[in-house]
Structures are given as structure tokens and as C-alpha cells.
Amino acid sequence: TSELVKRLEQAPNLKDIPGTLFLGGGAPVTAKNAPIAGIGVAGAPSGDLDQKFAQAGVDALAK
Template sequence: MKKMFLTAGLLASVAAAQTTPAPAPAPIQLAPTTTVQHATLSLAAANRIAMLAVGNCAAQGYNVTATVVDRMGVTLSVARAENAGPHTVDASLRKAYTSASARNLTSAMAAGLAANPTLADIPGFLILAGGVPVRVNNAVVGAVGVGGAPSGLVDEKCATDAIRTVLGQ
């Protein structure tokens, strides 16, 4: 008899629990600002930088490709000298992407590669000189990658001079 009473009581508790609605979850509290805004390089500026970088290298006798990406590493503009090698397109993109992602000169990254060799394992990264971040008010708004000169430092100078000309830095 005791067994039956306990079982009936247990069943009544389970039935009550199943019919009692669960309390509503508390609403998610969002921070006062739910979006962020970032400055990014304009297409017009990207086109000018790409063309100037190719022109800067052409003035030295080098056929290069310059790729300009936005702050997230997405391509905005590509300029390729008519006689630039086919490999320069990918190299310039990867240098620009690397520079935008790391917010650093790829030459500086290459110099520190021995201390941090896993950087070379990041998909899409190319740790060779020639990638330059574009900064406005100290914020990275894009990056330029140049490929095709006999030295990555020449690539870097062509990009740096183009950025200075366009942004007046």
C-alpha cells in the first residue's frame, strides 16, 4: 500500500511539472551600440594608388602588378603593367591581403619570420616585402601589394610613394 501511494505521488508530481509552463527566458541585453563603423579606403583612392604604384615601378623599368584591398583584405583595385608576369597578380593580392590582415608592412613581417615561422602557414598570407598598409588617422583603411620588381623592397617603395601621393602623407 505504501508503495502505491509513493508511486501515485511521484506520478502526480511529474504530471504537474509537465503542465506547468517553463518561465520565459530573460531577454538578451545588447550593448548600447550594436553596430560599429570603420573607415575604409574608397574605390577612387584605390584606383589612383594602384595606377600610381604601377607607374612608379615602370619609371624604374619594372613591370609590376599592384593590388589594393580594403581594410578587410577584399580587392578594390588591380593594375597590371602590360608586360608584368602572370604570377605578379596573385603575389600582389596576397601581399596586400597579408598587410591588411596583419596591419603591418610585409617586409617587417618577413624580417620577424624566423621568430614566428607559423605566420607563413596562414592561408592566403605571402610573407615577402611589397605589402603596405594604408593608414588614415592611424587606422588601417586598406593595403597595397605590389609584385614584380626584382626586390620586394622596390615593390614596397612603389606602393609607399603611391600612398603618399594620393593621401598626402
């Protein structure tokens, strides 16, 4: 989701879609380079922290 937030800076009209809110905090889970799931985190003081915690979950799955 952080990548989507970055793209919105270049396509500001996308964020104007009614009923949508784009924030960081999601990280893809992959197997053999294919997406199979995602981990989403919300509630930290910032989207950057949500993203960090989501990625920590993905990293823990890889161990």
C-alpha cells in the same frame, strides 16, 4: 608585409605553413591612424623595390 618578413626571421616556423609565401611589397593605407586599406605591389626585381613602390603609392594618396 616587410614587417612580417622581419618577424619570420625570429619565428621561422611561420614560413613553413603550407601554401604561404611571405614577401615585402605591401603598405597600409591609414586615416586618422586607423588602417583602411592596403597597397600591394609585385613584379619588381626584389621585395624591397616592391615595398618602395607600394609606399610611394601610399605617399601619393596623402598629398
